[in-house]
Amino acid sequence: MKKPEISGNTIRVPSDQAFLPNVDDFLETALREYGADESVIADIAISVSELVNNAMMHGNKASPDKMVSVTVSLARKTATVTVDDEGYGFTPDTIQDPLADENLLKEVGRGIFIVRSLMDKVDINATDKGTSVSITKAI
Amino acid sequence: MKLTDQERDGIVILEPRGKIMGGPDASLLHDKLYECIESDKKRIVIDLARVDWMNSTGLGILISSFTTLRNNEGVLKLANVTDKIHSLLTITKLVTVFEAFDSVDEAIGSFK
Numbered sequence: 001m002k003k004p005e006i007s008g009n010t011i012r013v014p015s016d017q018a019f020l021p022n023v024d025d026f027l028e029t030a031l032r033e034y035g036a037d038e039s040v041i042a043d044i045a046i047s048v049s050e051l052v053n054n055a056m057m058h059g060n061k062a063s064p065d066k067m068v069s070v071t072v073s074l075a076r077k078t079a080t081v082t083v084d085d086e087g088y089g090f091t092p093d094t095i096q097d098p099l100a101d102e103n104l105l106k107e108v109g110r111g112i113f114i115v116r117s118l119m120d121k122v123d124i125n126a127t128d129k130g131t132s133v134s135i136t137k138a139i
Numbered sequence: 140m141k142l143t144d145q146e147r148d149g150i151v152i153l154e155p156r157g158k159i160m161g162g163p164d165a166s167l168l169h170d171k172l173y174e175c176i177e178s179d180k181k182r183i184v185i186d187l188a189r190v191d192w193m194n195s196t197g198l199g200i201l202i203s204s205f206t207t208l209r210n211n212e213g214v215l216k217l218a219n220v221t222d223k224i225h226s227l228l229t230i231t232k233l234v235t236v237f238e239a240f241d242s243v244d245e246a247i248g249s250f251k
Contacts, residue, residue, distance in 0.1 A: 017162030024160065042192045042223050049160040049194045099232050105206055107199035110231055114195055117230045 002067065010071040013052075015060035015085075023052050023070050027081065034074045036139040043118040044079055044137055050111040051083040051133050059087030059131050074139075082134045140164035140190075142171055150182045150247050151175050152218075156189040159197030168197075172204045181213025184246040188219035198233060205236065214238075218246040 002014045004022045011026040013019035027048055031041045052068055060066035066086040073080040096103050098110045116122050121136040140157040153175075155168050175183055185201070205215045217239040220228070228234040240246040 020160050020162050021158075021164075024158065039223070045158075046192050046194050046227075049158075049196075053161050053194070053196065104232060104236065105202055107203050108195070110195040110198060114227065114231070 002064065009073060010069055012067045012069045014064045015056040015062050015066050015068060016064055017053065017056060020049060020052060023068075024049060027070065027072055030072045030074065031079060031139070034079075034139065036079065040079075040137065040139050044081065044135070044139075047115040047118050047135055047137075048081055048083065050115050051081075051135070054111055055083050055085035055087070055131065055133075059085030061087065077139055078136060079139050080134060080136045082132060084130060084132045086130045088128060088130075140167060142167050144171065146180075147247055148250075149180075150184060150250055151180045152184045152186055152243055152247075154186045154189065158191050159193035159200070161194065161196035165196050165200060169200050169203065172200070173207070176207060176211060176213065181208055181211060182250055183208065183213070184216050184218050184243060186218045186243050187221060187224055190221065190224065192223050193227070198227065198231060201237065202233070214250070216240060216246045216249065218243045 004019055005012045006026065011023055013022055024045055028041055028045055031044060048070060052070060055068040056062060060068065069084040071082045095112055096109055098113045103109060115135060119135040119137050123134045125132045140155055140159050143154045145152050153171060159165055159168065208215045217237050219242065220239045228237065240249060
């Protein structure tokens, strides 16, 4: 199996949830060094964990040969994090409303909703070569 | 995430620590809850005081536990919900689902 790779402000991990803590450590260390407060760090960390979970499980279908890349950019008191997978595209419009009464007790289906709630901006770009999601948050 | 547990007055108190983000860590909490249910220990309090944060995977585990216990005449209650987790429960409307208390003692007392 491939291993996590760090290059500059990017970490690449195989599509295995066991590597989620590697991504979180990388992200939180960068945010803390930049001086972000703990509440904002948690919001961004929660959001990135959602996106990496989606990239691993839905985008890359948990294939250990496919990697997920997370790039952290910190400038002008703003964090931008981009999560890229090597899957076959992702259609956010097909996600059910997690607040609907009939969905409230469903165990899954809240990830993107939570990301949109916590972040200032979310951009999703899905192609047949993979999905790239960028989130932005003032820090 | 790490998980410890204890029992008081026939009530199981689960104490996860760290971050609940998915993968093997999340399975730990899920498996422990189902172990309790299978052992006929159906009054459970999850003490969230030492959970830094959780994502939708963590919320899914709480929902799964809540519904499984309810379907088996059991009860799940939360204690020491942190501001960060309370905020997530609010934006997802799950605050209307879970019974939450300010302390483990209050949660245990509510069973009597």
